Amino acid sequence: MELVCPAGNFASLKAAVDSGADAVYIGINDKTNARYFPGLNFNHNNLHRAVDYAHNKGTRVFLAINTFPQQENWQHWRNAVDCGIDTAVDALIIADVGVMDYAASRNTKTNLHLSVQASSTSHESLLFYYNTFGIKRAVLPRVLSLKQIERLANKTPIELEVFGFGSLCIMVEGRCYLSSYLAGDSPNNCGVCSPAHAVDWKETSGTLTTRLNNIVIDRFLPGEAAGYPTLCKGRFRAEENTYHVMEEPTSLNAMELIPKLSSYGIKAIKIEGRQRSPAYVAKVTTIWRKAIDDFKQSNNSTWTPHEQWNHALAALAEGTQTTYGAYHRSWQ
Amino acid sequence: MEPCVGSTGRRHTNHLRGISSVMAITPKISLGSIQYYWSKQTILDFYAEAASSNANTIYLGETVCSKRRSMSTQDWIDLAIQLEKLGKHCVLSSLTLIESESEVSALRSMIKRSELWIEANDYAAVQIARELKRPFVAGSNLNIYNTHTLSVLAKQGMVRWHAPLEMSASSLSETLVAMQEDASLQRLETEIQIYGRLALSHAARCFTARAANLPKDQCETRCIAHHDGFTMQTQDKQSLFQVNGIQIQSYKRCNLIPYLNTITNMGIDMVRFYAEDNNTLNIINQLHASTDSPRISLQDESLCNGYWHGKPGMEFNIDA
Numbered sequence: 001m002e003l004v005c006p007a008g009n010f011a012s013l014k015a016a017v018d019s020g021a022d023a024v025y026i027g028i029n030d031k032t033n034a035r036y037f038p039g040l041n042f043n044h045n046n047l048h049r050a051v052d053y054a055h056n057k058g059t060r061v062f063l064a065i066n067t068f069p070q071q072e073n074w075q076h077w078r079n080a081v082d083c084g085i086d087t088a089v090d091a092l093i094i095a096d097v098g099v100m101d102y103a104a105s106r107n108t109k110t111n112l113h114l115s116v117q118a119s120s121t122s123h124e125s126l127l128f129y130y131n132t133f134g135i136k137r138a139v140l141p142r143v144l145s146l147k148q149i150e151r152l153a154n155k156t157p158i159e160l161e162v163f164g165f166g167s168l169c170i171m172v173e174g175r176c177y178l179s180s181y182l183a184g185d186s187p188n189n190c191g192v193c194s195p196a197h198a199v200d201w202k203e204t205s206g207t208l209t210t211r212l213n214n215i216v217i218d219r220f221l222p223g224e225a226a227g228y229p230t231l232c233k234g235r236f237r238a239e240e241n242t243y244h245v246m247e248e249p250t251s252l253n254a255m256e257l258i259p260k261l262s263s264y265g266i267k268a269i270k271i272e273g274r275q276r277s278p279a280y281v282a283k284v285t286t287i288w289r290k291a292i293d294d295f296k297q298s299n300n301s302t303w304t305p306h307e308q309w310n311h312a313l314a315a316l317a318e319g320t321q322t323t324y325g326a327y328h329r330s331w332q
Numbered sequence: 333m334e335p336c337v338g339s340t341g342r343r344h345t346n347h348l349r350g351i352s353s354v355m356a357i358t359p360k361i362s363l364g365s366i367q368y369y370w371s372k373q374t375i376l377d378f379y380a381e382a383a384s385s386n387a388n389t390i391y392l393g394e395t396v397c398s399k400r401r402s403m404s405t406q407d408w409i410d411l412a413i414q415l416e417k418l419g420k421h422c423v424l425s426s427l428t429l430i431e432s433e434s435e436v437s438a439l440r441s442m443i444k445r446s447e448l449w450i451e452a453n454d455y456a457a458v459q460i461a462r463e464l465k466r467p468f469v470a471g472s473n474l475n476i477y478n479t480h481t482l483s484v485l486a487k488q489g490m491v492r493w494h495a496p497l498e499m500s501a502s503s504l505s506e507t508l509v510a511m512q513e514d515a516s517l518q519r520l521e522t523e524i525q526i527y528g529r530l531a532l533s534h535a536a537r538c539f540t541a542r543a544a545n546l547p548k549d550q551c552e553t554r555c556i557a558h559h560d561g562f563t564m565q566t567q568d569k570q571s572l573f574q575v576n577g578i579q580i581q582s583y584k585r586c587n588l589i590p591y592l593n594t595i596t597n598m599g600i601d602m603v604r605f606y607a608e609d610n611n612t613l614n615i616i617n618q619l620h621a622s623t624d625s626p627r628i629s630l631q632d633e634s635l636c637n638g639y640w641h642g643k644p645g646m647e648f649n650i651d652a
Contacts, residue, residue: 074480096480097481124436171580180498181498181582188496216567218567235567236565238575245542246539326536332537
């Protein structure tokens with residue numbers, strides 16, 4: 001199984017490459033990718049440098065072009081595809097059918113990967129992209145249970161990549177309009193969720209209230225750890241109770257599932273977090289590299305990760321909690 | 333209501349006329365599939381009334397959760413056949429989030445069993461419809477934001493597309509103009525949601541079961557107890573979302589009825605209503621050709637139209 005790590009800038013890319021990533025995924029600094037945050041991503045110049053650095057060390061580079069262009073700004077997505085091919089990245093990660101069609105029409109050796117943002121969760125859906133565009137790999141949305149992934153892997157001719165660690169989108173990716181409903185700037189079109197410009201933190205009498213475009217997302221009493229107001233992880237009132245109606249602030253950690261995922265023939269594990277620091281990327285990549293190598297060496301289906309790896313990952317997780325997410329049916 | 337322009341009668345040339353021009357055409361009215369879990373009798377009663385409404389096209393089927401089985405696939409097809417006899421055009425809607433093999437099999441069986449058009453709410457439905465050479469309507473969750481995507485799908489049998497919920501009037505206009513310039517897209521019908529709660533997301537997790545402290549696998553289909561879901565409020569008691577099983581909806585209802593003139597002039601062929609109860613049918617029946625002023629209040633705090641203006645979806649702008 002390959003380890004695919006995030007790189008929001010050159011320093012993170014170096015961190016991922018030097019810590020043992022088999023591949024890194026990056027984006028161009030415009031709306032064409034789903035982590036369009038200030039100060040992140042690559043321009044056309046340092047993209048070359050990034051690809052050279054990774055390739056010199058035997059690491060592959062995937063370019064995420066994983067948002068959906070609108071009619072009026074199509075040219076940016078087309079440019080991103082051209083730029084990726086010209087820079088000799090190893091794969092383009094694409095969500096939009098039109099962009100995929102354009103990339104396929106370039107008839108390039110660059111592999112086409114289906115982004116998680118394309119919301120493809122069944123063999124018939126994957127077949128659509130395989131038959132139409134000849135995609136090589138698909139990244140699965142974080143909505144399938146292990147059993148469903150196993151069945152899918154048995155049936156599809158396409159390489160599968162699944163999320164192993166990082167922030168957990170609990171809604172099917174690419175089809176979540178919660179953030180744009182509150183704050184505008186559609187994640188699908190602009191590449192941001194719960195955008196920073198709409199976030200407000202206010203403390204009154206010791207209670208911290210977080211808001212998104214003036215809508216209260218959560219309230220924290222003194223001593224409670226306050227998280228970023230990601231909409232789906234706020235506390236709301238429903239049926240007379242106030243609780244995390246959708247999900248707690250928590251991160252996915254699927255390290256324990258490496259043997260199963262490997263036995264299903266899953267080709268790659270993806271680490272979320274292009275918005276994270278180089279230090280974070282280095283730590284997470286190092287631990288996952290050790291885990292995958294240790295599993296391979298053990299060649300044992302009952303392999304379990306070392307406790308200290310899980311502890312170290314939990315310390316890096318949102319709310320210092322981790323979950324198996326939808327992989328375990330009981331979470332659903 | 334005047335007869336509407338047929339599928340072969342697109343008049344995109346109207347697009348550039350001023351919005352004050354007298355409407356020559358009116359978009360057809362469609363009724364979106366029921367989003368909630370209702371009993372079979374409630375469903376049949378609803379459609380008995382819908383049969384005599386101004387709706388031209390009726391989308392039928394379960395799109396949210398495969399555990400909701402008050403109606404079997406055959407029940408939906410039988411209902412569609414009855415409604416077609418009464419002059420309605422019926423389309424079978426597919427599940428939005430497909431996770432299991434059994435859901436894929438059920439989808440294939442639904443598409444095979446009748447000659448009805450299919451609303452593809454997932455690319456699995458597109459793939460099967462294409463394989464079986466069946467016309468399909470692309471649902472809003474297929475995320476079609478540009479003519480490049482439209483062109484690919486039109487070649488595969490798409491006959492109508494529903495724009496994404498968050499698409500602004502301005503972006504939609506750009507797309508419609510580009511459609512006119514592409515001969516292969518000129519016959520394709522365009523549909524938008526004009527009224528009703530917005531389906532904002534779907535998840536593996538069932539939020540109704542979670543609220544009842546039940547695992548999804550033992551959910552007891554509790555959602556049948558909520559006629560139109562239940563409300564999620566902020567901690568300062570502002571109603572924000574509506575919980576509907578695995579789906580989260582906007583609490584506010586989208587209302588673009590005041591923009592019907594503009595919508596017509598843009599060349600949009602069909603406007604969709606989502607119902608929470610029979611009252612939506614009354615609203616449909618209040619619509620008249622050449623009116624942009626339905627008898628529903630513009631001051632209602634439970635309405636929104638932000639997406640249409642390129643703003644946060646929850647906003648409501650009074651500038652019609």
